[in-house]
Amino acid sequence: MSVTLKNLVSYCNDYLSVDRFKDYCPNGLQVEGKRNVSKIVSGVTASQALIDAAIEACADLLLVHHGYFWKGEAEPLTGIKGNRIRTLMKNDISLLAYHLPLDAHPVVGNNAQLAEIIGMQIEDGMDQGNPFSVGNVGSISQPMSAQAFSDLVSTKLSRQAELVLGDDRSVQRIAWCTGSAERMIERADQLGADLFISGEISEPVVHYAREAGIHYLSAGHHATERYGAKALGEHLSNAFGIEHQFIDIDNPA
Template sequence: MNRNSLEHYLNTLLSPERIKDYAPNGLQIQGKDEIQKIVTGVTASQALINRAIDEKADAILVHHGYFWKNESYVIRGMKYKRIKSLLDHNINLFAYHLPLDIHPTLGNNAQLAKLLNIEITGPLELGNELSVAIQGKLASSITGEALSNIISEKLNRACLHITPPSNKKIKTIAWCTGGGQDYIELAAEQGIDAFISGEVSEKTTHIAHEMNIHFFAAGHHATERYGVKALGEFIAKEQGIDVVFVDIDNPV
């Protein structure tokens, strides 16, 4: 598939123009014109680039790419080594951040809901179809301990569970993958029983205790593995391109 055709296909699928983001979405580093093999992963780290080189990939597709807001403009050190590796091997780098979080079926939030058997009921930010946090419900009420065990088992990592004083059962849940812990207050204000994110802040514990809401931090990387994996599988099926998902483990 031609590089420009692939970018057009991805932009049509993910509609990055609809949402303001912290980094450019789409083709970030140009490589060879024709793409026959893609490596997908969460972050365009050197380890992922090295695997793409080993796989003889023509392109890398990630959730976390380069050129973030407030990032230094200079290309030196780690950034230089990464970009040089891509250019030396003529590998394209495509990155989609918030558009991949919010996609209704392939997105990180949608895929996490599928993994945890949560029925999506709508955006957490009411009336905002582009909300990066969403809400849903379980088929039946369960304890916080039971949900913690499910999350830990499904994501294959120990989940942090902050239990509110009431230790109420959980039926309604809101979530935002990655660094979405600050949405916990909005979830609590809406009377939702639990909030799931990837990361946790010092203040999150106090909010959970004082606003009577369960909180689960399941890991930034762990909660965002599934969107880019699903996207790659969709591309392979729809476009007939060889796609390999590479999970560079990250405990954070």
């Protein structure tokens, strides 16, 4: 089975509502390869290691969360970026990348997938009432200590999360946004969350958590965003009857 690249890209753009987002990079097709797609390899970031793995897996298309052409980066196709794109084009592999639309999607999105894996019930977006909110607020069924919740997340994500204690409150109401969104802790605090989860940690966020009394959990940029591209790839496999393989290139960040 195969699907045309044109139809696959059009379907993804509609499914992820890409026109509703102002993003830091172009969403959708970034490198054009074969006209027909029989096999997708998905992963988090279009690194050289993932491209090489996709070639080894005989992929027609590489689907990622972190692609290329970010605002502020150098435009010439030289060095590492030039080598990556040259490798894709020499092997006729398309690159399909979705950033914020893949964070926000209510089913296959990174935030929705993280909620499912940890066992959090989504109640609303952090931008409340906005169906395209990047970040969610919700709860777990039973309250637990911040340390117990941190241990749970570490187990589920197979990565040691870093906990900053705000106060001695137990955890039930939670806000989260995957990747590099630690500064959204202030919005989480406004929403009455006991704890906020994101991927990375920064010096000011530690002080905010301690002074505001809200726990902060840094669970890893890569670790929190491993699931969106995989879920989207599985969705496309089912929708079009094509092959899909998720390849995880480990990253401690």
